[in-house]
Amino acid sequence: MPGPAGVVQMDKASYEQICRILGEKRSFLQGDVACAYGALLAGCDFFAGYPITPATETAETLARLMPRLGGAFVQMEDEIASIAAVIGASWAGSRSLTATSGPGFSLMQENIGYACMSETPCVIVNVQRSGPSTGQPTEPAQGDMMQTRWGSHGDYEIIALAPNSVQECLDMTLLAFNLAEEYRNPVVVLTDGEVGHMREKVILPEYDEIAFTARRQPTVAPADYLPFQSVDESLVPPMATFGTAYRTYVTGLTHKESGLPTTDDAVAHTRLITRLVEKITRHRVELTRVEEQFLDDAEVAVIVYGITSRVALNAVRTLRQQGVKAGYLRLIGIWPFPEEKVRQLGERVSRIIVPEMNLGQLVHRIRELVPDSCQVSALPSIGGRVHLPAEISSALMTDRKSPEPEGQHHV
Amino acid sequence: MKLSQTETPPEDCCEDSNHRLHKYLRQETLPTTFCVGCGCGTVLGAFAQAVDELSLPPEEIVMVTGIGCSSWIPSPYFKADTLHTTHGRALAFATGVKVMLPRMKVIVIAGDGDIAGIGGNHLIHAARRNIDLTVFMVNNWNYGMTGGQMSPTTPQGALTTTSPYHNVEPPLKAAELVAAAGANYVSRWTTYHVFPLAEAMQYAISKKGFSFVEIIAQCPVSYGKMVNMRSGSDFLNLYRDTSIRIEQARELSEEELVDKIVVGKLVERDAEEYVTKLYQVNSEQSAHKE
Structure with missing residues (x-):
């Protein structure tokens, strides 16, 4: 049975296999479909989601293509479960994705905070629709800009990208996976019902045009490994995924560098949260795209x-x-x-x-x-x-x- | 085998590093934070015993837990890869782990409030998928960590801090629900039945497909304070006196089973599990994709 032993890599053979499945190098696609293509070209091997307008086409595309590439498509019982499975899959070594819209994005907020706190790389495509509440399901909006930043409780930082074309849906979703790994953080691709549903020409990037950021692995033995200790100026700790005998402990509680909880220590909490925030804000210039x-x-x-x-x-x-x-x-x-x-x-x-x-x-x-x-x-x-x-x-x-x-x- | 039910804090137990189950624990986290008389220690002991009997290396286990006292049974005490998740969502997180790491044993230990209350929907659907997860739901009849509020499993009529006059809701029969939803293995035991419990846990870990053991476990502090059962032994006596084997229970009417704890194996099937079928689709597709 397949399933990655360690972390995903993208070699030329894998790239060519994906391109064969995707078909023509130039095609005429919907934004939602382009997000799915971008994910696959980024090495995404796990998708969990729940049907919602106007994001469903991303799920449908991956339901069709993922099995042909050896990855896993899972339709969960709701969006809370979807983002939870995505986080679980990430700790299992995979590059994982979910796609949703406003109501589902609202449901995901608690677990997005968990992903920030546990420093779990993952990608969320939010095809924004008009809200609040059920609102206008088929109509585009940009109503989740601040929810993306502040939607979960507590202090945290998030990375978000906003494409304005179908080509950028592909490019930004691909980039999102690399940023997620580089910063060990969830990344949100903020499209909208208009970008998600319109059709435009898309050109698949060439192999040497695709940057691939692999997950950084610990270089020390399990006994010496601290999964939440920053080892360099990036402030991003190497990540030992499950099944690699590191017996990593991961919690949403305030934790020490070992991962173990420490819930009444103001110094430990301040140190942890400051690092989680600074590992993003310190890289604000690199993360600026205009x-x-x-x-x-x-x-x-x-x-x-x-x-x-x-x-x-x-x-x-x-x-x-x-x-x-x-x-x-x-x-x-x-x-x-x-x-x-x-x-x-x-x-x-x-x-x-x-x-x-x-x-x-x-x-x-x-x-x-x-x-x-x-x-x-x-x-x-x-x-x-x-x-x-x-x-x-x-x-x-x-x-x-x-x-x-x-x-x-x-x- | 040393699975003691003590009434005093087992302060010295963690110093017994020669105990054969001690190696499974994160030494730096001991002693546990469980209250005096709590059933969680018994469950931890029974679980370590089950793992030991199976000769299952902890490196091949991923523990996934939620929020609440019983989630602390493995997290942080049991030394394996551990995902201590948000409240109620352990099964959904575990689904992602299991799908991408099918070679690992993925085991969930969490409470009744977590698994059957806030996470009830995930429970139904994980059982329906019959995904190869092992779930130990520790049922202490209340939300213990927050100080003893009524939970979906609180007996009707019981006093809790949020049912101070008496609980008007009937309890959820979680094990029966999981059996109906399609799980491959379901049983129920109590912390009084330590040896059958450890055996059931061992069996559940080995069983392919969704396996579920409901473990009735005492909470003499948060729950006991309101029903005047302040020691662990009060509950163990109750479990001894009110439990009935499922084989006998089948002979009795619903009325006769009120206030009884039905223990034993509720269901065992050999339906194909989810992850295997998921990857079969992949094999079929990759066979004629080129």
Whole structure:
């Protein structure tokens, strides 16, 4: 019976086998399907999930393809169980994935916190839909940006990426697996119902274009191994997976470097949580991923992410044609927040518009970072409607003190 | 075999490093934090005995636990790969471990509140899949770690801190539920029945498919304080006096079985287990994929 003995590796033969299963190097795919392809190319060998619109196609794709590649697809009884199985599989040495949308993502929060606390690499694709509650299941939204950051209780850091195209669904999911291993942390791919369900051309990356970050293994004997001790400046400890005779102890309780619980020691708790946070924030620059266009001489700018960036770029181009010095900053890495890029932009432009498919989430983080000389305005669109380019260009041209356009709420 | 039920804190037991079961424990975690008279120590002893009888190397075991006193039986005391998870979710975590490490014995020890209460849905579906996990559900009739609240298994009429006038809910028959859901092996014993319990645990670990042993275990501190049974022996006497073998119980009516603890093997089947079937699909697919 198969099942990885140690950790997953991606050699050329494995890559070629995956490509044979995926078919054409160029294809026309849905975003959800591209996430599944990206996962497989990253060496993902375990998926657990529960059907939910608009994320189900990721599960369906992996249900079909995973058995042909020797991996495991498991449909669990709910999303709590799905993320739990994903974490369990990760400790069994696998590269594991789940995919869900708002209601399922809400259910997963406690165990996502567990993954952060236990430093378990895993990937969660959240195809955002309109909420709260059941909301509009088939409609896109960006309502989970802050839930991704703060959804579980307590202090922790998370890594999140927001693709804006089907190609990026593949690329970002692939990257997410490597970041999960590098930082021993859960990584969230934040797509939305629009990116997830639209179809675009996708080109599979070549073997030498794919970076592969293997799980770092301990180099010391089991008796000397401390599974939660950082051994270098990365602050990320090597990870002995189950079945490798290290008899690793893993808990969500506050723990010592040995893994054993210590629940009433303020010093131990502070040391642990500070390291868990700093292993991400210390690498904020490496984790910053943005797309910058027309920023060199920009006087006003849009900060945008996900599907909204597609229309925002259109709006900025139109304004440029009209001679307006508009700029475009797209956030690809959402968490940890690309603070320096936003701060620098705020120092250079007089106005920043933040179109989001929510009533204002990342806009608050942006306001914290820019000087008072820069006006920051939210431009919300909810109900499943992606902004129109004209709304964004109009907002870029509108002074905050002027009346708000009808039907829009200043946040 | 030394499986003592003591009424005083066994302060010196961890110093008996010559005991043949001592090697299975994480020395630095001893003595245990279990209360005086708690049944968890008996379960830990019976479990170590079962592992020892099987000559099962701890390196081939993954322990998965939830939250609550009985989750502490293996976690942190039993020295194997251990995933001490969130409340109620041990079986779901264990599913991921077992699917990706089928060669390992994946064993869950947790309480009634954890497995049958908050985690009840996972219990039904793990049993339905008949996944090759071994589950020891330690049933102490209450939420002990939080100080003695009623749980899904609290007897009707019992006093607890959240049923201070009397519990109006009937208890869940967890073992019967698991048997109905499709598990390959289900039995129930109490901490009074130490030897049959250790044998049942041994059998459950060896049995392919979902195996489940419900272990009725005393909680004289959190539960006992409200029902005026303050020592471990109060409960052991109760278990002795009210337990009835399943073979005899089958002759009795439901009314006659009220307040009885039915012990013994409820079910044994040889249905094919989940992970094997999962990888059979892979073999079929890889056979005609090229």
